[in-house]
Amino acid sequence: ELFSKYGHDAILVPIMKTGIPDNPASLDELCRKVASSKVDFLIFSSTIGVRYFFEQCGNVPDTTTIIAVGPRTQEAVIDKGLNCETIPSFSSDHFASHLGSRIMGRTVGIVRPDIPNPGLVDSLTASGASVLEGVAYRLVPTGNDLREILPDVDAVIFTSGKSFNLAGVSAGDVPDKTVIAIGPKTAGMMRDHGIVPDIKGNGTLEGCLKALAGQSR
Structure with missing residues (x-):
């Protein structure tokens, strides 16, 4: 639907799927802290995180401010009957500027996959927060081969650094394609492997599609 809005047909090739984490201890601890009102801010970066958190943890008290990344994550939180603040895209700078001095001396919970984000943690602790x-979930390969569909597409969007790595795509696979990185971290990963993205998005699919539309004018 989102791709159709911008006049594109999409072929979706899931490179990763989600699963229950090998060690649930960190999520269990976060659940206990949230339930006892010891978490002041709770960050959800994806709809998947929302789903896994509430399957395990139940509700969030009114004393906790929920931060959702992007409109789809916002919708997932609202569907749980909760209010939230929304950051348009995932970026350590966006979190720091949005939360500002409010997190000084406060506890910030982060619901995440099994891929750490030290940049985000550092930006929050630098603002005086305890993190x-x-x-909530782990990401594992699906075994799908993205290269099989590349002859049939004009552009390809990589939605994370990990999915790019698992795709195993090289510069020789995309010589005549518009290559898009969803955000700066993914773009950096791609450059490290010899692919310079034509478009670097703002962390959202819609941002990438807007940039693609602007490029094609």
């Missing part, structure tokens, strides 16, 4: 991370 508690809960690994």
